[in-house]
Amino acid sequence: MMKDVYIxxxxxxxxxxxAAIVKNGxxxxxxxxxxxxxxxxxxxxxxxxxxxxxxxxxxATVVNNAFTEAGLSHQDIDAVAVTTMPGLVGALxxxxxxxxxxxxxxxxPLIAVNHLQGHIxxxxxxxxxxxxxxxxxxxxxxxxxxxYMRGINDYExxxxxxxxxxxxxxxxxxxxxxxGYPGGPAIQKAAQQGQxxxxxxxxxxxxxNDFEFxxxxxxxxxxxxxxxxxxxxxxxxxxxxxxxxAALVEVLVEKTIRAAQKYKVGTILLAGGVAANQDxxxxxxxxxxxxxxxxxxxxxxxCTDNAAMxxxxxxxxxxxxxxxxxxxxxxxxxxxxxx
Ligand code: KG4
Ligand code: ZN
Numbered sequence: 001m002m003k004d005v006y007i008x009x010x011x012x013x014x015x016x017x018x019a020a021i022v023k024n025g026x027x028x029x030x031x032x033x034x035x036x037x038x039x040x041x042x043x044x045x046x047x048x049x050x051x052x053x054x055x056x057x058x059x060a061t062v063v064n065n066a067f068t069e070a071g072l073s074h075q076d077i078d079a080v081a082v083t084t085m086p087g088l089v090g091a092l093x094x095x096x097x098x099x100x101x102x103x104x105x106x107x108x109p110l111i112a113v114n115h116l117q118g119h120i121x122x123x124x125x126x127x128x129x130x131x132x133x134x135x136x137x138x139x140x141x142x143x144x145x146x147x148y149m150r151g152i153n154d155y156e157x158x159x160x161x162x163x164x165x166x167x168x169x170x171x172x173x174x175x176x177x178x179x180g181y182p183g184g185p186a187i188q189k190a191a192q193q194g195q196x197x198x199x200x201x202x203x204x205x206x207x208x209n210d211f212e213f214x215x216x217x218x219x220x221x222x223x224x225x226x227x228x229x230x231x232x233x234x235x236x237x238x239x240x241x242x243x244x245x246a247a248l249v250e251v252l253v254e255k256t257i258r259a260a261q262k263y264k265v266g267t268i269l270l271a272g273g274v275a276a277n278q279d280x281x282x283x284x285x286x287x288x289x290x291x292x293x294x295x296x297x298x299x300x301x302x303c304t305d306n307a308a309m310x311x312x313x314x315x316x317x318x319x320x321x322x323x324x325x326x327x328x329x330x331x332x333x334x335x336x337x338x339x
Contacts, residue, residue: 005318008077008102009311010063012095013087013115014141015046017058019066020307021077025315026125030069031301031308034058037182044175052090059098066307074106081111081314083118084324085331086142092330100326111314112324115305116143117153119271121313122298122306124152130296131267135259137252139280140272141167141182144252146211146259149269152316158259159211166248166274169215173222173244177237187241188277194238196246199225203251211259218247249280257287268295276303 004023011018015036021029036054040046067074082099084092103110120136136147136155144166149155164172167184174183179190201221204214222244229235260268268288274280281297288295302309317323 002319005078005315006072006076007079007081007111007311007314007318008063008066009113009307009309009314010059010080010082010095010099011115011118011305011307011310012055012059012091013083014091014305015040015051015054016305017055017062017095018305018307019059019063020311021066021070021072022125022308022311022315025312028125028308028312029072030066031306032062032065032069033306034062041181044181045171046088048088048090051088052094055091055094059094063098063102077106077108079103079109079111079314079318079323080106081113081311081317083115083310084112084328085114086333087115087330089330089332092332096328096330100328104326109318109323110326110328111317111322112328113310113313113317115310116140116145116272118309118313120147120149120269121152122271122302122309123269123296125302125308125312126298127296130269131294133263133265134267134269135256135263135265136269136271137256137284138271139166139252139274141165141171143272144213144215146256148259148263148265152313158263159213159255161213161215163214163216164219166213166215166252167272169219169248170274172219176223177226177240179237179241184274184277187245188279190238190241191245191279194236194240194242196239196242198235198239199229199243201225201243201247203247203254206251206254211255213251213255215248218244245277245279249277249283252280253283253287256284257291257293260288260293261291266292266294268293270295270297271303273304276300
């Protein structure tokens with residue numbers, strides 16, 4: 001029997017400085033997240049240079065806190081995993097440089113993890129009964145993609161957004177409406193006080209028989225509707241938030257279900273920060289249940305950026321001996337989900 005494997009995960013691709021220790025790709029012994037949201041809020045979005053500087057200030061403490069939380073010493077770790085792509089280059093480099101030095105100092109292997117594969121893996125941290133093949137909807141601040149998965153490391157991209165990512169659209173509209181950052185939770189909160197259908201926004205690409213998305217037009221339509229309504233002075237911002245969320249969620253849900261049917265799978269996975277959206281979770285759950293499809297969604301904490309998903313994903317690379325050289329670089333715009 002293989003001995004237990006303890007992996008330290010480090011994640012600094014955007015505005016969360018995170019470190020986690022995961023045992024055997026399953027058991028989360030520590031999951032420390034230092035969010036910079038309150039710092040970036042005053043600018044209405046993430047300022048890359050500020051994010052890098054804050055990562056530098058925080059990283060050592062966050063990693064130390066992970067060891068304290070897990071009750072382990074540095075020597076107990078078998079490998080160091082780190083997000084190398086995609087993300088903000090300066091932010092990625094802080095985590096990567098720290099991870100390289102840590103791995104080198106301890107004489108342990110370094111494992112490079114694609115952030116999006118980490119998001120997908122969040123499902124496997126919590127569920128033991130995921131059956132393949134599966135369709136996975138990845139919805140984050142930077143990505144909106146549908147994948148056909150044959151295994152954890154075996155999948156192909158079947159569709160993606162042609163312009164804005166779903167989270168990006170939430171963030172931009174929330175900023176435009178003065179609802180704050182991050183936009184997803186802000187729109188969700190406003191939408192709970194509003195009514196969808198009073199504004200009429202398009203369900204973009206729903207009439208197309210493919211798995212591509214587009215949210216830029218929806219964003220423009222929402223902005224134009226709001227400007228018109230402001231002139232007339234007879235609408236609530238909450239109603240626009242509700243309609244915007246409904247329009248976006250309907251397209252995501254419909255296309256995901258259609259993909260599951262076309263590819264004849266019994267399993268759907270949801271991943272990424274936008275997977276924290278309550279309306280998306282509820283509607284996808286309902287649609288999946290009606291068609292006897294099994295839906296898996298990570299818990300809220302594991303939907304948004306964290307390092308447990310990075311350490312978990314790395315376990316499978318560890319088992320396969322898939323290690324990274326110490327001269328590996330960050331790849332900020334690496335879109336490919338396949339390593
Ligand atoms: O995965 P994530 O934490 O970072 C990236 O990899 O991009 O995703 C962040 C995105 C942001 O755009 C944020 O507005 C969105 O996820 N988000 C949400 C919710 N919580 C976070 N979008 C909709 N509803 C939410 N509850
Ligand atoms: Zn993310």
